[in-house]
Amino acid sequence: MRLRTDWRASVALVGTVLKYLSVPLVIPLVVALIYRDPVVPFVATIALTIAVGEGLERLSPEPDLDIREAMLFVAISWLAVAIVGAVPYVIAGWGTESTLAHPVNALFESMSGFTTTGATVLGEISLERHSHAIMMWRQLTQWLGGMGIIVLMVAILPEVAVSGAQLVESEAPGPELQKLTPRIAETARILWLVYFAFTVVYIAILYGLHLAGMAPNMGLYNAIAHGFTTLPTGGFSPEADSVAAFSAAVQWTAVPFMIIAGTNFALFWHVFSGEGHRFVRNSEFRAYITAIAGLTALLAGMLYVGTAPALAELGGVTEGVFENSLRQSAFQISSLLTSTGYATSDFVDWSSTGKIVLLFAMLVGGCAGSTGGGVKVVRWLIIFKVLRRELFTASHPEVVRPIRLGGNVVDEDAIRGVLGFTFMYLIIFAGATLLIALDVSRASAIANFSPLEAFSASLATIGNIGPGFGHLGPFGSYLDFPVPSKLLMIFLMWIGRLEIIPVLVLFTGGFWTR
Amino acid sequence: MRLRTDWRASVALVGTVLKYLSVPLVIPLVVALIYRDPVVPFVATIALTIAVGEGLERLSPEPDLDIREAMLFVAISWLAVAIVGAVPYVIAGWGTESTLAHPVNALFESMSGFTTTGATVLGEISLERHSHAIMMWRQLTQWLGGMGIIVLMVAILPEVAVSGAQLVESEAPGPELQKLTPRIAETARILWLVYFAFTVVYIAILYGLHLAGMAPNMGLYNAIAHGFTTLPTGGFSPEADSVAAFSAAVQWTAVPFMIIAGTNFALFWHVFSGEGHRFVRNSEFRAYITAIAGLTALLAGMLYVGTAPALAELGGVTEGVFENSLRQSAFQISSLLTSTGYATSDFVDWSSTGKIVLLFAMLVGGCAGSTGGGVKVVRWLIIFKVLRRELFTASHPEVVRPIRLGGNVVDEDAIRGVLGFTFMYLIIFAGATLLIALDVSRASAIANFSPLEAFSASLATIGNIGPGFGHLGPFGSYLDFPVPSKLLMIFLMWIGRLEIIPVLVLFTGGFWTR
Ligand SMILES: [K+]
Numbered sequence A, B: 001m002r003l004r005t006d007w008r009a010s011v012a013l014v015g016t017v018l019k020y021l022s023v024p025l026v027i028p029l030v031v032a033l034i035y036r037d038p039v040v041p042f043v044a045t046i047a048l049t050i051a052v053g054e055g056l057e058r059l060s061p062e063p064d065l066d067i068r069e070a071m072l073f074v075a076i077s078w079l080a081v082a083i084v085g086a087v088p089y090v091i092a093g094w095g096t097e098s099t100l101a102h103p104v105n106a107l108f109e110s111m112s113g114f115t116t117t118g119a120t121v122l123g124e125i126s127l128e129r130h131s132h133a134i135m136m137w138r139q140l141t142q143w144l145g146g147m148g149i150i151v152l153m154v155a156i157l158p159e160v161a162v163s164g165a166q167l168v169e170s171e172a173p174g175p176e177l178q179k180l181t182p183r184i185a186e187t188a189r190i191l192w193l194v195y196f197a198f199t200v201v202y203i204a205i206l207y208g209l210h211l212a213g214m215a216p217n218m219g220l221y222n223a224i225a226h227g228f229t230t231l232p233t234g235g236f237s238p239e240a241d242s243v244a245a246f247s248a249a250v251q252w253t254a255v256p257f258m259i260i261a262g263t264n265f266a267l268f269w270h271v272f273s274g275e276g277h278r279f280v281r282n283s284e285f286r287a288y289i290t291a292i293a294g295l296t297a298l299l300a301g302m303l304y305v306g307t308a309p310a311l312a313e314l315g316g317v318t319e320g321v322f323e324n325s326l327r328q329s330a331f332q333i334s335s336l337l338t339s340t341g342y343a344t345s346d347f348v349d350w351s352s353t354g355k356i357v358l359l360f361a362m363l364v365g366g367c368a369g370s371t372g373g374g375v376k377v378v379r380w381l382i383i384f385k386v387l388r389r390e391l392f393t394a395s396h397p398e399v400v401r402p403i404r405l406g407g408n409v410v411d412e413d414a415i416r417g418v419l420g421f422t423f424m425y426l427i428i429f430a431g432a433t434l435l436i437a438l439d440v441s442r443a444s445a446i447a448n449f450s451p452l453e454a455f456s457a458s459l460a461t462i463g464n465i466g467p468g469f470g471h472l473g474p475f476g477s478y479l480d481f482p483v484p485s486k487l488l489m490i491f492l493m494w495i496g497r498l499e500i501i502p503v504l505v506l507f508t509g510g511f512w513t514r
């Protein structure tokens, strides 16, 4: 039986990706030299990436990717990078009490990094337990993951009908997110520039706050560490208390940058090109801002009247109940809706209703064309337009009414793709909830494991969000889950980040043969 | 502005329905005479139905219904019947401590009856607190609701694209569930006959068990009462402990009848016509039986190894752990999956994982063409086929592949309708969860109200299931909810029963004018 998919081409290109991975590995190596941490984990991994990369590249001298090879390429890329990225954790943890010495934990943390999920199995998040270099590598994996996502959405996702990316096209005709053309490299460069610029600005502001005395513990290390994890909507923090460890000024600063991270990066190009009006006219962006504002107002009101408690124990400077309510609300909603996953409050202790509001935010997701995960705003927008049309055609069966987005008609195939994707997302989320619950109860792994905990474990991983409720809250950890659950969640983070289809399709026979 | 929808025709026909409602009201009147209960509640309501019915009929002497008028008719019918059906509760409760003396509670109980939901706001379910006649009326409302559903799915739903009813057509070409034709009356009569026959058989078996000494407390009253609420997947019981009050023999007997109630009634016609092979070839039926068997096996295993506790306190004869596990599992899965809502165990006390398995059952729903509520099996079947197609076309974008059901191609419009309906269902369910949680926390109405309780309150009402988790468990009550939540849940039961669209469409401007 001859395979129709040229897997050698895909794997050879993965080799190139692995080779390039050696370059950013120099950053934690430099950090290790500065802080006199062990350098072996990074030197060994750099050698490994180059050796394996070179070897794989030889499989196909001039790899040429068609759609299928492209999907295979991205799926294997993320997996291979996550595996190699776990090596420094295992080497550094070897012989210590670090939870990352266990290969499954190391792979979990690495996949969580490169998929910008931010779910952690570090038992103790501290720079005493883990070296500065290892912690910076952990932060950096998210920033690299974000760069990968940008390539993914420019080059691959527009080829897959169920993605929302081709919808963005009709709204943002600047740097087009469109089919494979020679302009891909140019577009990717533009978006990378946006990503890089915001990262630098954010680090500068954080460190500036520190120098101005408004953020005592936000030194250069912490500023860079959070810079690496905000724009990719990552959410890893070297602080056990996440952003609650910092001042109110830092918390307020993070809010707009999380919102930027969840915005279609192509839109910023319009601003730089002097066409800022396109920005505010973009219907996905407007829906996104409306959702954030609406949920923030609702939650702030609840926090203010004391419905969601625990205000007294919140991190940051509690200047007043009003400011604090608004800040906690704006931060948590921006963080969970964009799938960043930072927290300034242990919302595990909030009221049921407060948690339900947060669950709503978690289900929305970022904009298409951003590094945000989840279902994504544009898909919900299309779904609501479809439902309005269904209601209309129920009493007007003779009328044919196209769905419009930003003035352009959306192709019915694309609509079917959006509905299909969202169902696939919800069904896998539900199925994984059941499997995780069965596994936890089989192993009696977590005491008083609630249905909400099971839901959130599934949603926070497939949605690349990070924290959930209960044991896996923002100040908690996924450490106590049994190994089968961890492997399942590694799978969920992987498929969630790649918009499901490019991975699942590999498990269908038709992909390989016909 | 002239309305395009002839509301007079719809309302006039509602008048006819109300007039006919006076006939079954004779049944509780007879029960009242037998048990020497007050007859005023029923005599007054009979007079009311005739008077109002006559009055409304005069709005339009020869009502002629087009699609819109038909939708308006069914929506108003269920509302009007629920309102009138609440009158006996209010009259009987007047001046007593009955919770049904409050009009909102009475309307809740009545809507819950006629929509065959089975959610209750009776504070104390007992024949000491409420008369035999009132309790029999409560049971009868569900049986009448079931009759209404049969007409609905024969005459109205096939007109609405999002319904699963037109899909049934391709699978069951016997008594067609199809467009408005003179055959409607004939088809409805056939299905009513099936419904009536199974009800009589079930009552006979229950009473036979009683006479044989295998069901001591299943006297004629109880046998009829449960006969009225099983085939319509209703779930009301005059016993506070639901079917846990009866012997294992009664519990085992109920299982196949609940499964029958959730089966497409048209299929039974084939059996009676000697074409039983069509039954087993029906793909929806096979998926339905597979889902019941699979979930039952999973849950029985969990109960057997003790994962879901509380076995010791179960109702019925505990002959052995194996038989008991299998019985509890088969009963609860059949009851919740078909949206009947009886219980033989207080699953509120089960483990988280046990509850998640039950939630899965609650999301499935009965078959199209049955009295079962929820999303319905045929829709999930279509959705899974659509997802398989999406995965295939992702790597074969050039291939056009139709969806088949029972050998026939399903129209793409129907597929879009199915996806649209299911999203509408899930989104309304989610939105109502939030509103109920906000209302409960606003009123501080229910202590320790959990997110799972909020989910289940919404799901159990829009899915016409009845019981949920926590306070609204199978042996619990919806009594403690604040009035706004109760009104919302009345709305959810109403739209859930009518497959959402025929009600929601009334709230769109386009329905009335264009
Ligand atoms: K994240």
Ligand SMILES: [K+]
Residues within 6 Å of the ligand: B116, B117, B118, B233, B234, B235, B339, B340, B341, B464, B465, B466
């Ligand atoms: K029910």
